[in-house]
Amino acid sequence: MESRVDVFARIRRDARVEGLSIRELARRHGVGRPTVRQALKQAEPPERKPRVRAAPRLEAFKTAIDGMLWEDLEAPRKQRHTARRIFARLAGEHGAKELSYSTVRDYVRKRRPEIDAEVGRIPEVFVPQEHAPGAEAEVDFGEVWVVLAGVKTKCHMFTFRLSNSGKAIHRVYPTQAQEAFLEGHIDAFEDIGGIPTRHIRYDNLTDAVVKVIYGTGRQRTENQRWVLFRSHYGFDAFYCQPGIKGAHEKGGVEGEVGRFRRTHLSPMPVVDSLAELNDQIRQWDIEDEDRRVGNRLRTVAQDFAVERSLLAPITAERFEPGLILTPRVNRSSLIRVRMASYSVPARVIGRPVRVFLRASEVVVFEGRTEIARHPRVVTQHGQSVNLDHYLEVLHHKPGALPGSTALAQARASGVFTSAHEAFWAAARKTDGDAGGTRALIDVLLLHRSMAAEDVIAGITAALTVGAVTADVVAVEARRHQTLHESISESLGGSGLGRHRGEQARGPERRVVSLTQRRLADPAAVIAGLPADRRPLPSVAAYDQLLRLPDRTEPATPNTMRTTISDAAQKGSAS
Structure with a gap:
């Protein structure tokens, strides 16, 4: 559809180029003569007057509507009439069955400000503020949902935001109790490398404020542990007005909570632990430094580089948040x-x-x-439940291990590996259920003094040679530890970041199974040793001690001594 600006432009052009009369211009362009005269007078069409819709059915109910709006002057903010509530009351209490909702809405939208002006109520006006670099910050909590270990879980996100640069730190905790409140501050101070010099803005969190003293401005009765925390790190707190009135006083962090939740936590993150999620959040916080806040020309990282140097230093002693x-x-x-x-x-x-x-x-x-x-x-x-806490008890009660909660959680967390399972099965086959379980517990006790990978290497070596005892595992674990420590030293530390399996090349010494060596092919070389060709040992010479002496000859002490001596010499010779 052609706009009025285009019509005015063509009228003015035809009049200027062809010199047409007003009558001819009106006929050619299909408009009235007053419109042609307006176009010849000015290039911009005049604004159309808004159409005023008559609402004759509303006249009978205007008094009732005004009464409801006057009542709202004394009502709490969250319990004032909405246009929809007024429409429902008119229908239910005044029989206004033929009124439309849009008619009531338009009247309420126009009439409410007029009533506020009549009583001298001034609409709330927000004044833009400037925040000096390094001087101020804002803190708030926001709810987030996380799929934690397969379960949809409600958590709480602590958000700390520097008011000048917009640099923000986020952490997700299972609670928003005081320990999370304090721990979030400590992490934020350490991440940004300092503390705001003027104050940090808060709403009236119970973790910090015990009581709001109304009628005294911003005076609060603070939690004593919170006062101790502020004194330790040396900063002041600014408390916003209670309720929705004070939300704009820390609008920066209010908006930051929503922005971060929409950007990084939608859809819900799926993690095994909150530690894993917070590690990812630290990376997101760094990546967010490349963004620009609002219409700023500089990025968050550029502004933060200036602000960081103006922050107050952090005290060397770390406050215990727990x-x-x-x-x-x-x-x-x-x-x-x-x-x-x-x-x-x-x-x-x-x-x-x-x-x-x-x-x-x-x-x-x-x-x-x-x-x-x-x-x-x-x-x-x-x-x-930690399995290590019950090992001494389980050594005396080995039958309690298979069905214990500690074992179930150790399996679920991956601490109790397939190597442990294989050792346990082999030990029970050799020594029975009780004996095999005790052997497993002795192996588990090695974890207290040795690295897990060394113990698992010892288990693997013991299973290879068929010697399922804790002593063999300990020897092989220490051998594995010593071997790789020597490799690291020979590499001058360059191999510390490499996988241990890649560091060691070539044959590895291990415990030798005597049974395997005895039954092997004599030509084979096992564990770097030659085949054993010695004859099997015999105790036949000692069988003479079991024979009774000849009764025809009286046995004298000297004779008995000689017989025992001869038998011993033959046994040692064999």
């Missing part, structure tokens, strides 16, 4: 922490232990000695 708890160990060698259970060594059963409950892990101490460390359990009533 809550300190003192649960007692039950008879199953478990402690109960925040609706989840964690195993500890069996020797501390019945005694209290000291626990650091962190956002992503649980660390257990006996006195000042760390005795257990677990990833934090996300699900309620879940368990994290």
Whole structure:
């Protein structure tokens, strides 16, 4: 459809080039004479007047609508009438069955600002702000859903954003409790390499604020642990207005939470652990430095390069973000922490232990000695059980191992490998269920003092020669460890990053099976040794000791001594 600008342009051209009259121009272009006169007067068509639709059916209900809007002046913000609610009330309480929703909506849209102006209510206006480099930051939590170990799980994303450059740090935790709040700050400070010099903006999180004191501006009663944390790192907190009124005061981080969630966490990430997800998030945070915020000409990385040098330095001593708890160990060698259970060594059963409950892990101490460390359990009533904590008990109760929770979790996590399974099966075939299980436990105890790959190499060597004992595994594991340490030293450290299987080339010394050597082809060379051609040992000479002496000759002590001596000499000769 031809626009009015085009019609005006052609009218003006025909009048200028051909000198046509107003009547002829109107006939040629199919418009009225007033339109031709307007076109000859100015090139830009005048704006069309908006069409005012008459709504005669609404007149009878305008008073009722105004009454509802006046009531909203005293109502809470989230409980004021919407146009749809007003339309429903008109139909239900005033019999307005013939009104359309659009008619009521248009009237409410026009009338509400007029009533606000009558009472002197000024609409909220946002004033643009400038943020000095290195001076301010904003913090917030946002909900995210993660497919964690095959289960759809609700988690919480901590977001820290520098107000000037827009550089942001994100971490996902199973909770938004204070330990996650503090740990997120520490990770952010360490990642950006400093601390804002003026303040960090927050809403009124319960992790920081115990009580909002209304009528006193921004005065708050703060959590004492939070005050200690701020004092340790040397920064101030700025608390936004409560509720939706204060959302714009940290709008940068509010928008950052949504941007990061839409960009990197849609669709839901599928991971085995939150540690794996946070490793990926660290990479995403670095990649996001190449983006531009809004209409800025410089990237986040370029602005952050300037801002980094203006941040305050971080204190050398790291603050412990975990809550300190003192649960007692039950008879199953478990402690109960925040609706989840964690195993500890069996020797501390019945005694209290000291626990650091962190956002992503649980660390257990006996006195000042760390005795257990677990990833934090996300699900309620879940368990994290370490097989190593039960080895001493299982050595006395080997029958409890096959059906134990500790073994099931060790298999699921990959700690209990196929090599362990093969050793256990071979040991049970040789020594029976109880004896074979004890041999396996002795092998598992080697993991406390040796690397897992060395122990597995020892297991493999022991299975190869058919000597399924913990002693053989230990000897071969130490041999494997020593061999590759010497290779690393000979390479001057250049081989430390290579796979151990690629470092060692050529024949490897191992335990020699005497049975295999005895039964092998004499011409074959096993383990670098010649075939054994010696005759089998015999005890026939010692059988003379079992014979009774001749009764015709009295046995004297000298005779008996001579007989025993002769038999011994023959036995040693054979």
